[in-house]
Amino acid sequence: MTTLSGARNTYWDPRFKRNTVKLLPGEYYATTSNNMLVTVLGSCVAACIRDTKSGIGGMNHFLLPQKRQQPVEHFIKDYDHPEMRYGDMAMEILINGIMKKGGNRRHFEAKIFGGAQMFESVMEIGKQNITFVKEYLDFEEIPITANDLGGEFGRKIYFIPKTGDVFLKRINKINNNTIKSREMKYLEQSRKDKAESQIDFF
Numbered sequence: 001m002t003t004l005s006g007a008r009n010t011y012w013d014p015r016f017k018r019n020t021v022k023l024l025p026g027e028y029y030a031t032t033s034n035n036m037l038v039t040v041l042g043s044c045v046a047a048c049i050r051d052t053k054s055g056i057g058g059m060n061h062f063l064l065p066q067k068r069q070q071p072v073e074h075f076i077k078d079y080d081h082p083e084m085r086y087g088d089m090a091m092e093i094l095i096n097g098i099m100k101k102g103g104n105r106r107h108f109e110a111k112i113f114g115g116a117q118m119f120e121s122v123m124e125i126g127k128q129n130i131t132f133v134k135e136y137l138d139f140e141e142i143p144i145t146a147n148d149l150g151g152e153f154g155r156k157i158y159f160i161p162k163t164g165d166v167f168l169k170r171i172n173k174i175n176n177n178t179i180k181s182r183e184m185k186y187l188e189q190s191r192k193d194k195a196e197s198q199i200d201f202f
Contacts, residue, residue: 046059046112110145
């Protein structure tokens, strides 16, 4: 049985011969099935987390590591909420989503990707995301078993939670411009959301 949470774009991948879910920034997916999860990263980070015993797992895709103090249950029901772009909510929601599907956090492992330096900015968003996700997983005592982080290039990640396999494709410079444009759009929207809600932004 397929269990879909927090992502809308699904398609059949003829190369991998699997039903596939594509995640955009601010989305997550938790599943008990053999589906494959795909996302494209620039300065964003994706955490691929699974229960190594059951194969239940999922992926998130967050844009910023901003700290939040909000009830997680509220955002599980509404993954389009602006808060889902932030790492602390994205991590909590993914972990809780996997556990709701029957995953046991004592058997969790994580593989993390992204955090490239895509912008000429003192913010160093990619580095902030990397620091955040490592510290978060260390605090939650979830071991990181693989990672590909930093650099100045985008990445396309293919994750199969059932098997734990991750396939990574590095993005060439031409397509990096597309990733930058997309991330700038999300950053601008985050700034607008911040102005409307008076939430600190960094």
